[in-house]
Amino acid sequence: MHDTPPALPDFTQWPSFPFEGDLRVKQLDDPVSVEPPRKGEGLRECTACNAPDDAYIWVGERWRVRAMDRPTGLPMVLILESRSHLDLGDLPNLLAAELGVMTVRLERAIRSLDGVARVHVNRWGDGSAHLHMWFLARPYGRLQLRGTFLSLWDSILPPISESQWRENLAMVAAWLAEFGGRPLAEPPRIQWQAPSRLAESADGVEPDVEGTVSVIESEEETPVAVDGNTDGYDAEKVEPADEPDPAGVTPTVDEPTPADGQDGVPGRPSARSADTGPGGDSGNWRSAAD
Numbered sequence: 201m202h203d204t205p206p207a208l209p210d211f212t213q214w215p216s217f218p219f220e221g222d223l224r225v226k227q228l229d230d231p232v233s234v235e236p237p238r239k240g241e242g243l244r245e246c247t248a249c250n251a252p253d254d255a256y257i258w259v260g261e262r263w264r265v266r267a268m269d270r271p272t273g274l275p276m277v278l279i280l281e282s283r284s285h286l287d288l289g290d291l292p293n294l295l296a297a298e299l300g301v302m303t304v305r306l307e308r309a310i311r312s313l314d315g316v317a318r319v320h321v322n323r324w325g326d327g328s329a330h331l332h333m334w335f336l337a338r339p340y341g342r343l344q345l346r347g348t349f350l351s352l353w354d355s356i357l358p359p360i361s362e363s364q365w366r367e368n369l370a371m372v373a374a375w376l377a378e379f380g381g382r383p384l385a386e387p388p389r390i391q392w393q394a395p396s397r398l399a400e401s402a403d404g405v406e407p408d409v410e411g412t413v414s415v416i417e418s419e420e421e422t423p424v425a426v427d428g429n430t431d432g433y434d435a436e437k438v439e440p441a442d443e444p445d446p447a448g449v450t451p452t453v454d455e456p457t458p459a460d461g462q463d464g465v466p467g468r469p470s471a472r473s474a475d476t477g478p479g480g481d482s483g484n485w486r487s488a489a490d
């Protein structure tokens with residue numbers, strides 16, 4: 201009934217290809233005449249627009265950065281979102297310019313983490329109409345993770361430790377906050393918990409989320425909607441004290457060097473409860489998928 205499947209492409213022989221053994225190329229479904237709406241399109245609600253700021257690790261006037269709901273295989277996987285409900289090609293010049301600045305800034309922040317060799321930056325946009333850029337950190341020395349399959353390896357590798365993950369999130373959030381905005385990720389408060397205890401609580405909190413969250417799964421995932429209305433940010437354009445212009449027209453701003461970021465985290469907040477951060481127990485992250 202089906203034609204002979206095409207020969208396997210060369211990349212299945214690359215060292216970075218995560219699978220081995222007998223493989224077959226899938227038959228493609230027939231193309232649909234009309235694609236289904238993405239999140240935030242047609243009648244589908246936009247979970248990004250509905251997500252409260254505390255579902256993010258850092259928030260600014262026009263941009264927000266979020267993490268996965270739990271550690272994954274890579275040292276860091278983050279998503280940069282515009283506050284405005286726009287897709288990449290629809291950004292006005294101001295936001296387009298800021299996207300460049302924010303991309304560079306976030307790349308540098310993630311690359312400053314211990315053990316990170318490279319940060320891959322991707323935009324797919326097939327799951328949600330609300331602009332979201334992926335930042336995936338490749339661990340240093342892991343040459344097999346180089347290139348296009350990094351997002352697959354994120355689901356294959358064992359998750360990094362919860363404490364390391366939180367530490368990384370706090371570092372990145374503090375780094376971004378050096379330029380304005382608000383850091384919301386916290387470093388681990390106490391580190392007395394045994395690994396088994398951590399795993400236990402992670403499983404217990406969200407029984408309906410199974411296994412590791414991956415980039416692929418997360419394409420359909422944005423922070424959970426809480427009460428459905430966070431518009432308003434488009435209107436409140438001016439809040440100069442909150443965040444310096446991320447478009448970087450202010451060359452006087454000193455960007456921290458990677459070494460600065462490793463030596464100590466400036467501006468790391470200490471009083472906030474760990475329960476309110478992403479990955480905490482508030483549930484904002486964990487019940488994300490709809």
Ligand SMILES: [Zn+2]
Nearest residue numbers: 246249285330
């Ligand atoms: Zn939206």
